[in-house]
Structures are given as C-alpha cells and as structure tokens.
Amino acid sequence: AVRSEIGILKISNGLGSHYMNPQAYRIKTCALLLLAWRLVLCDVNVIGQQPMVDVGPNVQVSKSRSDLIHNEVLLAADRSNGKNLIGCTMAFSPHQNKVVTIAYVSHDTGKTWNFGVTNDAGILSGDPACTFGPNGKAYFIAIERSGTSNARVVLYRSTDYGKTWSPGTTLPSSAPSVDRPYVIVDQTDGKYRGRVYVYGQIPQRTVDGEFAGM
DSSP: OOOEEEEEEEEEEEEEEEEOOOHHHHHHHHHHHHHHHHHHHHHHHHHHHHOOOOOOOOOOTGGGTTTTTEEEEEEEEEETTTTTTEEEEEEEEEETTEEOOOOEESTTSSSSSSEEEEEESSEEEEEEEEEEEEOOOOOEEEEEETTTTTEEEEEEEEESSSSOOOOOOOOOTTTTTEEEEEEEOOOSSSSSOOOEEEEEEOOEEEEOOEEEEO
C-alpha cells in the first residue's frame, strides 16, 4: 500500500513500512518499468535467435516388419553424428505366436529405417533397450525367457552404426530372473570412455517368502 503524508510517501508491504520522497518514488518506478521492458525485449531477441525445430512427416519405422504388432519403444541418437538413430521395441509375432524384441536403425535422421537385429529365441523376449557408443558402436539388449521363471539379459553389439550385429551374448549373473534392463555407454573423454553399463532389477525373496525387486 502507498499513502502520502505531508509530501512524503509511506510505502507498506508484508515486510514492513518505509518512507520515500514522491519524486524519488516516481524515478524508481520508471527505472523498474524500463528495466522490465528491456528484459522483455532481450528475451524476445534471444527467442528469435533460437534455431527452429523442423518436424518432418510421419515415417513408418517398422515397415520391414509390418506384420508384427509393436509396443514399448525406446529411441537413441548417436552423439557424434545425429544422422544415426536406433529404435528398439517389443513386438508380437502372429506366425510365431509369441513376443519378440527388435532394433531398427536409420542413417539419414529418420527419413528411412532398416531392420537391425532381433531376439526371437526362447518362449518370449521383452524389455529391450538400445544406445550408441563411441566410434560407430551400437548396443541392443533384451530379456530372453526360456522358461516360465527363467529369464536372462542378452546383449548384441554392432561396430558399424547398427548395419551388422554380433551374435547375442548372455550377461553373467542375469539369470535366473531379471526385469527391465537398460544400457548406457560412457562417452566422456575420461579413462572409462567406451565402457558399457547395463542395469537391471533382480527380484529377491524376502524372509517372509515374498518377492522384492532389487
């Protein structure tokens, strides 16, 4: 609140009250308005300098496997070359009558996509994850289940941006049961550059016999 008392302004707020000469109050108010307007103009200029995001048309990534029903999708981009993309997904295969996991790759910023690798072994495959590493390396992992209570994490590796892939490698200690794994690669310039990290949950039985995610 602002109140005039004999040519002096009494300015009150939640922090208390203080007195100010009316002319000084007007100068301070104008200065604040000018500062606010300058900040608005600067913000507009900064926004105008930001690069525009160009959203292209929709592209069917799974065109080469259009007979499958896809869900649970993850995507990753190559930090050294944004043209290289990888997408991994679960998919139901009608002719196999089971769920499999697949990775698709693109080398033209997503304009076109190609089939990369799949895990269709066992009774089903799920929870895929994928990423790029340094020097053209790409990684794809998935859970492969060979029995009702037996699951393991299988890793596939590419050294040419996902064009070709190595056979699957079962990660040690990932069986007999694992859930929702993820993969990430150290791409810093430190001594651990290129090191691959895989995380997953392994359920453990508690003292009262129930399962608890770990």
